[in-house]
Amino acid sequence: MFAPVQNDFAEALFDPERAVPEDILACHAEAAGKRFAVYRNNVIVSLLDALAARFKVTQQIAGDAFFKAMARMFIAAHPPTSPLMMFYGEAFPDFISTFAPAAEIPYLADIARLEAARTRAYHAADAAPLDPAALQSVTPDDLPYLHFHLHPSLEIVSSAYPVVTIWAMHEGLIPLGPITDWHGEDALVVRPHLDVDIRRLPPGAAAFLQRLSEGKSLAEAAECAAANHQDFDLAIHLAGLFSTGLVTALSIAASEDMPK
Numbered sequence: 001m002f003a004p005v006q007n008d009f010a011e012a013l014f015d016p017e018r019a020v021p022e023d024i025l026a027c028h029a030e031a032a033g034k035r036f037a038v039y040r041n042n043v044i045v046s047l048l049d050a051l052a053a054r055f056k057v058t059q060q061i062a063g064d065a066f067f068k069a070m071a072r073m074f075i076a077a078h079p080p081t082s083p084l085m086m087f088y089g090e091a092f093p094d095f096i097s098t099f100a101p102a103a104e105i106p107y108l109a110d111i112a113r114l115e116a117a118r119t120r121a122y123h124a125a126d127a128a129p130l131d132p133a134a135l136q137s138v139t140p141d142d143l144p145y146l147h148f149h150l151h152p153s154l155e156i157v158s159s160a161y162p163v164v165t166i167w168a169m170h171e172g173l174i175p176l177g178p179i180t181d182w183h184g185e186d187a188l189v190v191r192p193h194l195d196v197d198i199r200r201l202p203p204g205a206a207a208f209l210q211r212l213s214e215g216k217s218l219a220e221a222a223e224c225a226a227a228n229h230q231d232f233d234l235a236i237h238l239a240g241l242f243s244t245g246l247v248t249a250l251s252i253a254a255s256e257d258m259p260k
Contacts, residue, residue, distance in 0.1 A: 050085045057170040058112045107161035117155040117189040121196045124153035129245035144219035148212045149249035153191040160184040164200040192245025204229035
């Protein structure tokens with residue numbers, strides 16, 4: 001019975017053209033409207049702040065005025081559905097990709113995707129990286145059938161643009177300057193320890209990690225990566241799995257747990 005009142009109130013919050021809901025009362029009608037307008041503004045500002053905090057580099061690139069105008073339109077179309085504000089804006093990257101005025105910055109949506117993945121990685125479940133010594137118990141015959149259980153925070157963001165380089169420049173991790181190699185980059189996003197690690201993946205690594213995360217064996221994942229990148233070096237990528245803390249457990253195809 002109370003649901004229609006709640007829905008009317010919520011819809012009025014995100015549509016400034018709507019009248020004050022009838023169920024909002026005050027001693028004077030004008031006071032009700034003014035108070036609701038103040039509350040509506042506070043809600044919008046809080047959501048703008050949530051988006052700005054999550055998509056900091058996206059805002060830097062777009063500029064404050066453009067970002068706020070774009071974010072307001074997003075908020076009107078995508079009100080929050082969860083009280084967890086750190087995750088608000090999951091649909092923002094896709095919104096940017098279809099927002100016509102943002103077409104002049106074609107990589108902006110992918111920067112937002114990278115930042116959204118960073119938030120998810122930060123709040124993902126903890127898992128201890130596996131000691132590389134665990135590989136010593138794997139026989140050469142079993143190695144091709146080995147399955148790697150990857151860290152739950154791991155995500156890969158692939159872009160036709162150098163998004164890792166652009167993001168790193170705006171984060172102050174590398175000097176800001178012209179990008180001479182304007183090729184696409186695959187980003188690794190993972191939090192094996194306390195901090196989220198974002199790094200550019202070498203050729204073939206994205207396909208390799210994607211297949212491993214899908215439950216493919218080492219041989220299957222390596223075959224897929226090599227088919228897409230002729231210079232794929234399995235030994236280097238195998239070492240990279242452990243040096244970046246991506247592996248949390250090992251198993252053989254028959255689902256036998258490997259010694260840890």
